[in-house]
Amino acid sequence: MKDVAITLCGLCLGGTAMCGVQRTVAEYDWGTLAKSGQRPEGIVAAVDGRTALRISNTNETSLQTKLLVITNPAISKMQYAIIGEVKHEGVRGGGYFELWNYFPPLRTDMVGIQYFSRTLAESGPMGKLQGTSSWRAFTLPFDRTGTDKAPTRLEINLYLPAQGTVYIGPVKLVEYEEDLPAEPAISPEVEVQTRTVGTIIAQKYFLIERKSSAGDGKPRGLILILPGGPGGEDFLPFCANVLTRYAVPAEFVVVELVAPQWSKDENRVVWPSKAFPDSAAKFTSEEFVAAVIEDVRRLRKIDERYIFTLGWSSSGHVLYAVSLSDPKVRGSIIAMSRFLPARLGNLEHARGKGYFLFHSPDDQICPFRDAQLAERTLKEQGAQVKLVTYSGGHGWVPNTYYCDRIKEGIEWLKSINTK
Numbered sequence: 001m002k003d004v005a006i007t008l009c010g011l012c013l014g015g016t017a018m019c020g021v022q023r024t025v026a027e028y029d030w031g032t033l034a035k036s037g038q039r040p041e042g043i044v045a046a047v048d049g050r051t052a053l054r055i056s057n058t059n060e061t062s063l064q065t066k067l068l069v070i071t072n073p074a075i076s077k078m079q080y081a082i083i084g085e086v087k088h089e090g091v092r093g094g095g096y097f098e099l100w101n102y103f104p105p106l107r108t109d110m111v112g113i114q115y116f117s118r119t120l121a122e123s124g125p126m127g128k129l130q131g132t133s134s135w136r137a138f139t140l141p142f143d144r145t146g147t148d149k150a151p152t153r154l155e156i157n158l159y160l161p162a163q164g165t166v167y168i169g170p171v172k173l174v175e176y177e178e179d180l181p182a183e184p185a186i187s188p189e190v191e192v193q194t195r196t197v198g199t200i201i202a203q204k205y206f207l208i209e210r211k212s213s214a215g216d217g218k219p220r221g222l223i224l225i226l227p228g229g230p231g232g233e234d235f236l237p238f239c240a241n242v243l244t245r246y247a248v249p250a251e252f253v254v255v256e257l258v259a260p261q262w263s264k265d266e267n268r269v270v271w272p273s274k275a276f277p278d279s280a281a282k283f284t285s286e287e288f289v290a291a292v293i294e295d296v297r298r299l300r301k302i303d304e305r306y307i308f309t310l311g312w313s314s315s316g317h318v319l320y321a322v323s324l325s326d327p328k329v330r331g332s333i334i335a336m337s338r339f340l341p342a343r344l345g346n347l348e349h350a351r352g353k354g355y356f357l358f359h360s361p362d363d364q365i366c367p368f369r370d371a372q373l374a375e376r377t378l379k380e381q382g383a384q385v386k387l388v389t390y391s392g393g394h395g396w397v398p399n400t401y402y403c404d405r406i407k408e409g410i411e412w413l414k415s416i417n418t419k
Helices: 030-035 233-247 285-299 313-325 368-380 402-415
Strands: 022-028 043-047 050-057 063-071 079-103 113-118 129-143 153-160 164-168 171-176 190-197 200-210 220-226 252-257 302-312 331-335 354-359 384-389
Touching (some): 022 030, 030 043, 153 164, 190 233, 190 285, 200 233, 200 285, 220 402, 233 252, 233 402, 302 313, 302 402, 354 368, 354 402, 368 384
Parallel strands (some): 220 302, 302 331, 331 354, 354 384
Antiparallel strands (some): 022 171, 043 050, 050 164, 063 153, 079 129, 079 164, 190 200, 200 252
């Protein structure tokens, strides 16, 4: 099984504004865009002496609107942003702007990488869209430190959870000549501890909890995340800032296991298991998961009914294996992964377990037929299985509401594990 690194990592940036010398890369006027044939969704109108794009949601259901796509932006600096002004009226719930940043693949055998930022702060230029506001500044920043490649495409969207009207003035793509103050790597809403199991340094994991529920003394569920791709600690911001905050219910403790790098071979097995062994590995991933469960149970009150795993791509085979070998694991959320039953051993141990599968029929890396085979095979063995599909291929694809789907999967697993 090759290291087919993750194709999307989400990043929710904090609410502080960018500093440094600002240089305008490009300006976008909605009227000019409409005349040139790039017709944005919404109505272009003169509002308070400026050309604005008006987006209205008249329904009780959510609305997601693509505002602007910028192909091959002329970005040369590490930090850049979309900036502008917004006015809104009667927005119910918490709406937001989001910026998707598409980068070329890290290797020729991989697909591209996508990251996002959203205006979800409580106030300031990254504040959420809520209620009524006169014209105010907004910013969608991004820091591409860590790659020397510029984005190939930027996509700006607007999300309104229910009724409301938003007016968006002309926007700019800007970059910053000086380094920015470092954004907090982890959201202030969550608390992270770096731990190892006993003295085994290679069994490293992150214990992630929402501060609002940490230390309340109540038994909580446990979500064990085995990231896909290279499975390294670089996934911590995604697991803490995105999955813990938006995909995992507050009454759960989250742990992110860090895949030990037993070799530097690009074709290594990222998560060695009994099904896919690595002679250099000092323990299997099944043993790693079992050890982490025991360690967390010593630290926190865990509701034994709600011990679930979550993984994707390179870690999927381990989640299937763990579900069969560890009776403490009651459910699994497995996305975009291979299912090879001949390698998994006794499938009868799937009886009574729950499997929430999330897979795209367009997946060209891990074929959709594997998810279909898993659904059919595991049901035949007495497991409860729910297969949910999405469009767009391999990866956490933009605009598929994958956080909502993961939360849906966790709630479904809870509902079938009441005893």
